[in-house]
Amino acid sequence: MATSEAMLAIEGLAATVDEKPVLKGIDLSVPAGEVHAIMGPNGSGKSTLGYVLSGREGYDVTGGSVSFRGQDLLAMEPEDRAAAGLFLAFQYPVELPGVGNANFLRQALNAVRRKRGEAELDAMQFLKLVRAKMKVLGMSEEMLKRFVNVGFSGGEKKRNEILQMAVLEPAFCVLDETDSGLDIDALKIVADGVNALRGPERGMLVITHYQRLLAYIVPDRVHVLLGGRIVRSGGPELALELEEKGYGELQQAA
Amino acid sequence: MASSSRRREMTTAVIDAAVQPAALVHPAVAAALARHEALAKRLPGHRHGWIREMREDAAAAFARAGFPTRRNEEWHYTDPRALVDTRFGEPIVAADGAVTLPGGMPDAGAPKLMFVDGRFRPDLSELAALPDGVRVESLAALLEAGDEALSLRLGSLADRSSFVALNAMLAEDGVVITCTAAPDAGARVHLVSIATASGDRPLAFHQRHVVSVAEGASLALFESAHAAGATPYFNNTVAEITLGARARMTHVRLQAEALGAFQVSTVFAHLAAGAEYDSFVLAAGARLARNEVHARLEGTGAIVHLNGAQLGDGVRHVDTTTVITHAAPACASRQTFKSVLSGRSRAVFQGKIHVHQVAQKTDGYQMNQALLLSPESEIDAKPQLEIYADDVKCSHGATVGELDANQLFYLRSRGIPAPEARAMLIEAFLADALEAVRDERLRAALADATALWWARAHAEAGA
Numbered sequence: 001m002a003t004s005e006a007m008l009a010i011e012g013l014a015a016t017v018d019e020k021p022v023l024k025g026i027d028l029s030v031p032a033g034e035v036h037a038i039m040g041p042n043g044s045g046k047s048t049l050g051y052v053l054s055g056r057e058g059y060d061v062t063g064g065s066v067s068f069r070g071q072d073l074l075a076m077e078p079e080d081r082a083a084a085g086l087f088l089a090f091q092y093p094v095e096l097p098g099v100g101n102a103n104f105l106r107q108a109l110n111a112v113r114r115k116r117g118e119a120e121l122d123a124m125q126f127l128k129l130v131r132a133k134m135k136v137l138g139m140s141e142e143m144l145k146r147f148v149n150v151g152f153s154g155g156e157k158k159r160n161e162i163l164q165m166a167v168l169e170p171a172f173c174v175l176d177e178t179d180s181g182l183d184i185d186a187l188k189i190v191a192d193g194v195n196a197l198r199g200p201e202r203g204m205l206v207i208t209h210y211q212r213l214l215a216y217i218v219p220d221r222v223h224v225l226l227g228g229r230i231v232r233s234g235g236p237e238l239a240l241e242l243e244e245k246g247y248g249e250l251q252q253a254a
Numbered sequence: 255m256a257s258s259s260r261r262r263e264m265t266t267a268v269i270d271a272a273v274q275p276a277a278l279v280h281p282a283v284a285a286a287l288a289r290h291e292a293l294a295k296r297l298p299g300h301r302h303g304w305i306r307e308m309r310e311d312a313a314a315a316f317a318r319a320g321f322p323t324r325r326n327e328e329w330h331y332t333d334p335r336a337l338v339d340t341r342f343g344e345p346i347v348a349a350d351g352a353v354t355l356p357g358g359m360p361d362a363g364a365p366k367l368m369f370v371d372g373r374f375r376p377d378l379s380e381l382a383a384l385p386d387g388v389r390v391e392s393l394a395a396l397l398e399a400g401d402e403a404l405s406l407r408l409g410s411l412a413d414r415s416s417f418v419a420l421n422a423m424l425a426e427d428g429v430v431i432t433c434t435a436a437p438d439a440g441a442r443v444h445l446v447s448i449a450t451a452s453g454d455r456p457l458a459f460h461q462r463h464v465v466s467v468a469e470g471a472s473l474a475l476f477e478s479a480h481a482a483g484a485t486p487y488f489n490n491t492v493a494e495i496t497l498g499a500r501a502r503m504t505h506v507r508l509q510a511e512a513l514g515a516f517q518v519s520t521v522f523a524h525l526a527a528g529a530e531y532d533s534f535v536l537a538a539g540a541r542l543a544r545n546e547v548h549a550r551l552e553g554t555g556a557i558v559h560l561n562g563a564q565l566g567d568g569v570r571h572v573d574t575t576t577v578i579t580h581a582a583p584a585c586a587s588r589q590t591f592k593s594v595l596s597g598r599s600r601a602v603f604q605g606k607i608h609v610h611q612v613a614q615k616t617d618g619y620q621m622n623q624a625l626l627l628s629p630e631s632e633i634d635a636k637p638q639l640e641i642y643a644d645d646v647k648c649s650h651g652a653t654v655g656e657l658d659a660n661q662l663f664y665l666r667s668r669g670i671p672a673p674e675a676r677a678m679l680i681e682a683f684l685a686d687a688l689e690a691v692r693d694e695r696l697r698a699a700l701a702d703a704t705a706l707w708w709a710r711a712h713a714e715a716g717a
């Protein structure tokens with residue numbers, strides 16, 4: 001694999017959570033313009049990988065390296081990773097009582113723009129932008145007035161993650177089970193939102209349990225994460241095969 | 255030998271303020287009494303017998319009580335020793351001398367009444383802009399005139415606490431506000447206190463305000479206290495507030511005293527039937543700040559809201575002490591206080607709800623929440639419910655926590671730098687207390703003061 005050219009290049013990544021080894025040597029490269037899917041049984045380390053990439057405290061890297069657009073990702077603070085263009089859509093979006101959704105989105109966008117040396121948006125410019133994005137995602141503007149994720153339904157929280165992604169326009173997105181909890185229509189809307197962001201400059205890592213999502217967001221590669229390692233990689237057809245057979249065979253082999 | 259051991263005991267007693275045999279007076283108490291002696295003739299209204307008597311009674315009450323120590327139950331968590339041990343002089347700025355106003359004074363969109371070192375300054379005030387139905391007089395002027403009506407309005411509060419007695423025997427001035435403005439008039443006034451202590455000359459001043467809102471009338475009073483510089487000073491303010499039947503008062507206070515200041519404020523609010531007192535205090539300054547509010551609900555259906563936030567940094571100490579007395583049926587009291595503490599700062603919240611036997615259908619609520627930003631910060635909380643009626647609804651709660659790591663990470667993962675992310679979470683924590691301030695301009699002024707505090711607290715955490 002031509003890792004030096006990849007947008008995201010993970011090599012031998014090992015990490016512990018509470019001193020428990022969870023990632024045990026992950027090699028994975030995603031070139032710009034590609035969408036890779038990660039599948040794997042519960043507890044195999046998928047979310048942990050997302051958190052390690054975004055720099056969450058308490059996830060200790062014990063080996064390996066991650067290069068992101070030529071930079072040493074692991075040496076960066078979480079906010080700098082975001083400014084560099086990395087975005088994680090959380091499996092379990094966090095509630096922020098007392099923090100208005102509009103304020104949150106605007107602060108995030110302006111923080112990222114500041115770091116990139118771009119001009120900040122004023123309240124009017126921001127509102128115009130966010131309204132347009134919300135319309136595409138079929139979200140009611142009333143969501144802007146509410147506290148971030150507080151009282152949101154499971155599906156609304158996932159849509160709110162995609163809204164943040166659409167507003168921040170990151171170069172690389174990690175979607176952690178964004179499809180779970182979405183109804184059939186919402187799944188299509190969210191997938192359309194994600195597809196709209198696809199482009200030659202953008203990379204994506206889509207973590208999912210279901211082939212269903214991958215029918216909408218067709219991946220370039222599919223990887224199976226099992227016991228903290230990538231045990232198999234293949235084309236989109238691998239997702240179909242896993243859906244049929246499950247992880248049993250792979251688990252025995254591992 | 256017995257006599258020598260007794261003598262030793264007595265020597266200890268001299269230094270110990272809590273044990274005060276009549277003949278032995280703590281030097282700080284002696285100094286305050288001496289100041290009273292020296293000043294008395296110059297205090298306004300001295301030639302009137304009733305005023306002299308009032309001050310003498312106060313001096314006697316103060317001599318009996320002395321300064322509090324931690325052995326006084328009400329001062330168990332707040333040690334006033336640093337204040338007691340500082341020797342303060344009189345204000346030196348002439349009553350009409352030039353003053354440099356400190357920065358950060360908010361525009362409340364209300365006529366300003368200026369006090370400099372505890373003295374009313376009509377020349378700096380915007381008296382011409384006072385709304386209809388709001389009468390403002392200087393306490394000194396009324397005392398000088400021997401105004402008999404005032405004798406009824408100046409409560410005999412001297413025996414209520416040491417600092418109130420101290421205020422009663424030394425207060426030179428204050429403002430007397432009488433409001434008869436109807437609610438739709440939107441009458442508002444901004445009371446400003448400036449301190450000018452500088453150099454090596456600590457000073458003390460004692461303001462005494464009297465506010466009355468007539469039956470059915472409504473007043474919004476914004477108070478702010480500001481100073482700069484490192485010279486200690488002591489602002490000891492007492493305010494007596496009387497609300498007539500169905501009167502309403504919004505009282506928003508911004509305490510932005512200099513960081514070396516001592517500040518003790520005691521508010522007594524009396525509410526007649528159906529009256530509503532809505533108070534918010536933001537304590538952002540002073541090395542030692544004590545805010546006492548005593549609210550008495552004296553008529554059926556009166557409502558009191560006491561809200562506030564205490565922001566700590568460095569080694570500052572902030573204390574909120576509330577006493578709410580339900581003395582009539584069907585009254586409601588609601589309190590939400592928040593403390594955010596960094597560095598080695600400490601906060602105290604003491605909240606007492608006293609429900610008299612007649613006060614059936616009382617609705618009392620008290621919530622005290624603290625956010626500790628550093629392991630060395632600390633809050634002491636003491637809720638007290640004393641209920642003598644049987645049909646009441648009273649609840650109190652307290653929480654102490656740190657910033658949520660999960661929330662912090664979520665914000666940072668969206669590109670928001672850690673200090674800003676913390677500020678957002680702190681703001682969110684304060685939000686439901688601050689929301690109680692419905693006036694947007696005042697809320698913005700409080701938010702600005704919070705941001706100044708955060709800049710200080712954050713710089714300290716980074717150092």
Ligand SMILES: Nc1ncnc2c1ncn2[C@@H]1O[C@H](COP(=O)(O)OP(=O)(O)OP(=O)(O)O)[C@@H](O)[C@H]1O
Nearest residue numbers: 017018020022041042043044045046047048049091
């Ligand atoms: N904070 C933690 N403390 C202890 N163990 C943890 C912690 N976080 C994760 N783990 C463990 O790490 C392992 C991997 O968890 P992770 O959330 O990455 O799995 P996942 O592949 O995302 O699973 P799922 O499909 O259920 O979302 C699990 O065994 C989990 O229990």
Ligand SMILES: [Mg+2]
Nearest residue numbers: 046047048091
């Ligand atoms: Mg997961």
